[in-house]
Amino acid sequence: MASKIIVLGDVNGQLQPAFTKISALHAKNNFSLALVCGNLFSEDNDDVANLLSGNITIPLPTYFTVGSTPLPQRIIEKIDKDEEICPNLHFLGKRSITKTSEGIRIVALGGQLDETIVGGLSKEQYLPFHTIGDAKALHGANSADILLTTTWPASITKGSRIPLPDGVTAPLGQEHISDLCATLKPRYHFSSSDFFFEREPFFHNPTQDAPDIKPLTRFISLAPYGNASKQKALYAFSLPASADPTAPLPVGTTASPLFSKKRKALDPEPYSRYSHNDDRGYQRKRGKGHRGQRQPPPGPGECFFCLSNPNLATHLISSIGEDSYLTIAKGPLTTSETYAELGVNYPGHALIIPLTHSPTLALIPDDDNATEKTFAEMNRFRVALEKMIAKASGNKLGAVTYEISKGNGVHTHWQFIPIPEDLIRKGLVEAAFRVESENLKYPPFEVRDPGIGQGEGDFFRLWIWTPPSEEAGDGSTKCLIMPFDESLRFSLQFGRTVLAKLLGLEKRIQWRDCSQTEEEEKRDIEAFKAAFKEFDFTL
Incomplete structure (x- = not known):
């Protein structure tokens, strides 16, 4: 069964108009969830107060990460206290792996590269900066249905016949984002920019274990919501429960423009109860119907030793x-x-x-x-x-x-x-x-x-x-x-x-x-x- 998903570019604090629009679309399409791939907030303004007081309705499970601007302090305080920001709004974390109740695997790396840190992981979740170590830590996720990054991957336009809008240049891509995408082979990779760009799908090279399967990735970068040039800021699509390895490649598909420095990480199965640390931190399963569900054994996003666990010390x-x-x-x-x-x-x-x-x-x-x-x-x-x-x-x-x-x-x-x-x-x-x-x-x-x-x-x-x-x-x-x-x-x-x-x-x-x-x-x-x-x- 396919899940209907809607994705937004930078909202930049326009919470009321953005979610009014999403509510209208959701009423017609019955989406499973929404994603924000850029800045949800801009500053601690009236819309933040209205959101926290319940005057802005989030009509469906909506997930967001850090973009290019810091989160408002009142939002940080809610997250720090492990309190609900508001119904249906979920913070993914800046470096995270999340599996929704629909079984959709989302890997997120928010923020821009902090070039002053030459090694290790960023120490906090809310400032809009990450390290190469943060990206490397997410390689252990092995795979993703959806990858969210603030930064474009390097070389993503290479081999593409789709032109950029007039008068714009592609954002500076980063090799560590290319490496992350090439390692995880997500079905969709979303980012944000000042304009809309949807590259042709590209396939990754098959592995020795599956020589006949060429995983397919679609890269989409969304424009800011409400932009003056009316560039596309919303993207709706249906995500099947699993990719069909026998399906023919879509017309126009290219070879991957990305190069992976890392090998494919291991599928986290098999599991057992991890008795080394029963009080480990974990990231909850979120979305519709998650309450009362039995938690699965720890995957990379919850494992006591995985760098992709946002609760790791x-x-x-x-x-x-x-x-x-x-x-x-x-x-x-x-x-x-x-x-x-x-x-x-x-x-x-x-x-x-x-x-x-x-x-x-x-x-x-x-x-x-x-x-x-x-x-x-x-x-x-x-x-x-x-x-x-x-x-x-x-x-x-x-x-x-x-x-x-x-x-x-x-x-x-x-x-x-x-x-x-x-x-x-x-x-x-x-x-x-x-x-x-x-x-x-x-x-x-x-x-x-x-x-x-x-x-x-x-x-x-x-x-x-x-x-x-x-x-x-x-x-x-x-x-x-x-x-x-x-x-x-x-x-x-x-x-x-x-x-x-x-x-x-x-x-x-x-x-x-x-x-x-x-x-x-x-x-x-x-x-x-x-x-x-x-x-x-x-x-």
């Missing part, structure tokens, strides 16, 4: 690479005080996380060797952390890195924790893991590295790294693996529990019992980033 992130990123742990096992006497004045407990939303490394699709590249970069982060810890401590600290690889997991990751080198050299770390597994009647450990883990099934992997010393020479790494099957109720706290007991930190086994204030977390990440800077290959 981005202030804990240290570095973002091409295929993975590095963050310090929330509620860390080792704190800034644990090894302070050894010169480590920050929490050494860090997480290395793939950008792709995948339950295991082996399930990342291998387009353009993405699986190998992700594994290689994660190991590069691991080695860099080992060097950082060794230098800071004068080789008095080694490290343990562990991974739980489960096919019914949500988002795989590695946990890195510094360990005194004498515990490692005496064999106490390995012994602690073997004893705990025997006590729990888990399968025995094997000394081998399964690499990406293709064909392995479920397993717990452990790297034990010994730092360099005058007696033993260069540092060394020993890898152990514990294979297990679905019949084993494997504890996700196994690795942390073993190390907490070994280090005498039993009171810190549960990360929820180790909460910090945001101010303390920000102080920790600044100290961590300063120490890691010398070894950070992403800079």
Whole structure:
């Protein structure tokens, strides 16, 4: 079944006339939802007051993001309090993934590029600026029915025979928007400008998994509502529940003018209940009939480890690479005080996380060797952390890195924790893991590295790294693996529990019992980033 959708360009605060017009069109067409692809607001004016007081009616579920101007303060206050702005009006967030109750997948990246930020994510949701890291974070969405961006993609007019209106030039497109569109392959990509432009549909190259399917994208940029030149500011269309891969390409279709630097991200299935963090933030399913519906398992927009989750604690992130990123742990096992006497004045407990939303490394699709590249970069982060810890401590600290690889997991990751080198050299770390597994009647450990883990099934992997010393020479790494099957109720706290007991930190086994204030977390990440800077290959 198809959903009827209506899209508006910049409304620029003309709320009353715009929604009066939408109401009239909705009465005739019964749209499923409306989207605003530019500025909904302009300033904190009378229309904002009328909207908040209920004097402006929004006739159907309407979604908006940040455009090129800041949101009014009264609107921000409503959103911050998690209150309804008004019935039927939903803020998508500046960087977001939303699935409506009709099953329509909307990915939004509002604002213009802030070129003063060379890495990482923007820290707030309401100012009209984003970073390249924000765009990269949305690659994990894998796909989109509709992509909303304030900025045009670079090269979008290349190969098009459709002229621009007289006297105008195309807005300056951005490569990171092209890359996002090429990665997600949305069925529709909407933006806004001073004029209307609808490019011919273009197809993306097929993948190895689907060599006969050429995903189709339509790019449309809408003019401002009520513009003097009467350029098209409203666009209505029907979106089928799914694209028909066997349908012939429309007349005039061109090859994609875009180039993707990134491989296709993994489809988020399969899911399981994510027991690592039951109180994770999530983005609610919105639209008609959403109340009382059972929430689906977390997808990229809700996952505790996906950068596309608008509720992610981005202030804990240290570095973002091409295929993975590095963050310090929330509620860390080792704190800034644990090894302070050894010169480590920050929490050494860090997480290395793939950008792709995948339950295991082996399930990342291998387009353009993405699986190998992700594994290689994660190991590069691991080695860099080992060097950082060794230098800071004068080789008095080694490290343990562990991974739980489960096919019914949500988002795989590695946990890195510094360990005194004498515990490692005496064999106490390995012994602690073997004893705990025997006590729990888990399968025995094997000394081998399964690499990406293709064909392995479920397993717990452990790297034990010994730092360099005058007696033993260069540092060394020993890898152990514990294979297990679905019949084993494997504890996700196994690795942390073993190390907490070994280090005498039993009171810190549960990360929820180790909460910090945001101010303390920000102080920790600044100290961590300063120490890691010398070894950070992403800079």
